Amino acid sequence: MTRHIERQIEQLKEKILRVGTLVEEAISKSISAVINRDASLAQRVLASDEAIDRMEVEVEEECLKILALYQPVAADLRFVIAVLKINNDLERMGDLAKNIAKRVAQLEGATTVEIPPEIRPMAMQAEEMVRECLAAVINGDPVLARRIREQDDVVDDARQKIRKRLLAGIKDHPENVEALLRVNSITKHIERIADMATNVAEDVIYMVEGEIVRHRVDE
């Protein structure tokens, strides 16, 4: 029985890692598609969302199966619950990547509107947070998880800078407001991806240390 649950949990780790890899790729490709105005790459991101959705359902079913059949306690129970929540967040990150990819078609006509190059480093930072939060989950690494929370501020600052430039752009060229707001919403989506990676990191700290840090004022 013990052996059996260990094997199940190993499989669950592999599965959630696969979901994470798909989501990371979707984010990275969606940003490349926006920056290079690459409609066919954007299309591939949209198509990949179905695979992410399917994997999410599989992982959730797997978690419920483990809970029902093996009735884990202590660390195993917390791990399964953390995976359930992370799975949910990863699927939502995938949705955000899909929303970013949708902007490519919407920006097609707006060739005079510049895509701020700062979007790339901002997105790379967010991607790194997603990659690291997954590693933190799999390895149960609260030190890494705490580092992710700090990176979130970097992403927020980058977003505020880009936002200010876009607002100035709207004032100078109000006729471009639709396109500029679409670019703005891309940075908003990246920010939300980073926020969710931060949520996951907080779940990891909880999972390992049994301490809910999400709402602690002192941190």
Place this chain on the structure above:
Amino acid sequence: MTRHIERQIEQLKEKILRVGTLVEEAISKSISAVINRDASLAQRVLASDEAIDRMEVEVEEECLKILALYQPVAADLRFVIAVLKINNDLERMGDLAKNIAKRVAQLEGATTVEIPPEIRPMAMQAEEMVRECLAAVINGDPVLARRIREQDDVVDDARQKIRKRLLAGIKDHPENVEALLRVNSITKHIERIADMATNVAEDVIYMVEGEIVRHRVDE
């Protein structure tokens, strides 16, 4: 043992209902604060977020306790898992209400910018969805849950209409872009609250019928 778990689940229902009531109130008050430009009401919404956060932590601990001590299976297990997810979503809805309330201070100087009156019915629809999704959870009512999914389209349409008007406003008065975008973000937050109520509704259908409907293309 059976009696014991039943009592625990009853208590869990009461608790999640209390979280839901707090969140509903926060949404309703945040919208009133925006429409009436009522800074002190906005302040009360910001203050209430702490109580919501605290309740979320309590509900999560309660769920983990039930899983560890009573090792529920079948319907009980699905209910506990659904509560875990709903709890998470309710807390995020509370955060959105907090973000809406923050706009009141940011809009203080912008007295010439109209708050579109259509925000009120849009928000009331979203609030109804939150109330109904909670009822759907407590009563395990998939019929109600399916109705909530339909209401989401109404909210989306309302948001698109307000968005168009705000964009036209920015073109006419680019100097008001900051304030108009803040109003726009309020409607975006309401839309996300409605989306989350829809997520909860989908969890209820799953909880009752054991069927994951979230990503079914035909619906």
